[in-house]
Amino acid sequence: MSESEVRRMNCDIDLKAYVVGESTRPERGAVENHLRGCQSCREELDRLNLTRSMLASLEDEEIPRRIAFVSDGVFEPRWWQTMWRSGPVMGFASAALLAAAIVVHGFERTPVVDTAQIEKQVESRVGARVQAAVNVAQAKQSAEFAKVLNATESRFESQRKSDLATVQQAAEYYEKQMARFEVASNQGAGQ
């Protein structure tokens, strides 16, 4: 910090606002009144003015290329923006679109659908699938039935054999008993 700046620390004025033109009229009066009796602030003001004038010596450059104008196309609104902003054009476009839709609809040929044939095809396909399913079910049932029938026949045959054996045993038993009775009756008659 310079000696001048140290001396200026007690000065209650805004010299920078004064230099850049931001002081009110009373503030400018106060600054100018102060400057008459303060050497340090006068020196500071000179330095600020010199800085300002040096900055102002820097001239503006010419723009190397003009900014594109609206008519150059860069700023031009898109076709749909132009149309959107224009009420009559938008109305006409809507009407034209509607008319075109009606005409197209009038000329459009709706495809003829033969529902009877479709029904026939569907019926045929469904019938075939049902028949196939029925065949599968029948085959399965036949196989199961044959299996059960075989098992039943087998069981019946074994039962029949068992019954025959029992009957045979009973017949043999009765024959033996009859033989015993006959022997006993013969012996009784002999006595």
Next chain:
Amino acid sequence: MIFREVEDRDLIAKARRGQVEAYNVLVSRWEKRVFNYLLRLVGQREDALDLSQDVFLKAYQNLKKLDDPAKFPGWLFRIAHNEAYSLLRKNRPEGEMTVEPRMAESSGGMFPIESTLAVRSALARLSDDHREAVLLKVYQGFKFEEMAEILSCPVSTVKSRLYTALDLLKQTLAPVNTGGAK
């Protein structure tokens, strides 16, 4: 100046009604100021030119959002500020400062070309924020309140940035020990 403001306001009203020629006049009236502000802020001529084009395109697209046509200059420079800072943020990592080689300390008895180089060098050594405060105040003549609106910050911040920048520039362009004070 008053006539000029009225004319700008009239041109803006016409441009809003779709009269593109009115906007063309506005562009030709402001393009040099906007270009030089951007050139001194970003430092590259081509960048400044591209940014200027973008600024006027965005201004045209958003002209209907401008509440008060009398505030057109500040509004236009706010767009320019935003465009410039998006480029600066993209090109320069966070916190990195512009550093230029120091110029000769003496400024006494300089020729105009030396003076121009000295001023350019001194401006280039400032941070973006400090340089922009000088550009808006010294070169564009905006008031503190207008600068606060352009930069989206309080007036106290604007003053602080400008005063710091002036102190730094003063040390380079009007040093004490060389008898800069006249």
